[in-house]
Amino acid sequence: MPVPFLRNILSAFVFLLNCPTFACVFQNHDMSVFDDARVFQTTESVQATYPKDLFSAFPEEMGIFDKYECRNAIEQKSMIHKKTKVLYTAFFTTKDECDGGNFYGVIVEGLSSDPLNAVAIIEDSDLSCL
Numbered sequence: 001m002p003v004p005f006l007r008n009i010l011s012a013f014v015f016l017l018n019c020p021t022f023a024c025v026f027q028n029h030d031m032s033v034f035d036d037a038r039v040f041q042t043t044e045s046v047q048a049t050y051p052k053d054l055f056s057a058f059p060e061e062m063g064i065f066d067k068y069e070c071r072n073a074i075e076q077k078s079m080i081h082k083k084t085k086v087l088y089t090a091f092f093t094t095k096d097e098c099d100g101g102n103f104y105g106v107i108v109e110g111l112s113s114d115p116l117n118a119v120a121i122i123e124d125s126d127l128s129c130l
Contacts, residue, residue, distance in 0.1 A: 024129030025081050025088075026120040031103060031127065034090065040079040043087070048076035051091045054106050057115035061123060062104050070098035078111060087111065092122050 026033070033039055050071045055062050073095035080087050091113060092105025105122035108114065121128045 024119060025084065025086075026107060026127040027129050029127045031090075031092070031122060031125045033127070034077060034079060038082070040081055040088075042077060042079045044076070044078040046076050047072070048074045048091060050074055051106070051113040054091060054108070054113045054115050054118070055104075057118070058106060058121060061121040061128070062106075069095070073098040074105075088119070089113075090122065 025039075034042070050067065051074065052067075055067075070093050073093055074091060075094045076089060076091055078087060078089045087110055088107055089111050090105055090107045092103050093099040094103075102124040103122055104124075106115075106118050107120040107122065107127070108117040109119050110117055118130055120130060
């Protein structure tokens with residue numbers, strides 16, 4: 001009788017660990033994971049306008065870069081995480097004149113650039129979960 005109960009508890013625990021709400025899929029990765037076809041499927045990659053509200057919500061994490069030079073140097077990359085089927089969008093800098101040769105940005109869940117949807121920060125191409 002106790003074995004099925006323990007099996008159910010273990011299954012629930014494993015499910016929670018794999019749930020996107022509890023586990024950040026970007027932890028211990030850098031931006032190269034965006035192009036890993038085993039992990040993500042890119043749905044769109046376009047030049048975007050500077051996401052002022054999104055970037056200004058994380059002044060400490062975003063570092064210091066020339067925001068004027070960045071106004072035309074932002075990429076918006078939408079991708080689906082293959083394991084969880086969750087859509088993420090990364091907004092990040094792309095030109096050396098803007099960011100000094102580093103990448104800075106924010107990753108959100110979904111398509112919105114609303115800071116409330118932010119799940120990770122991009123700092124010098126390294127990803128950090130919020």
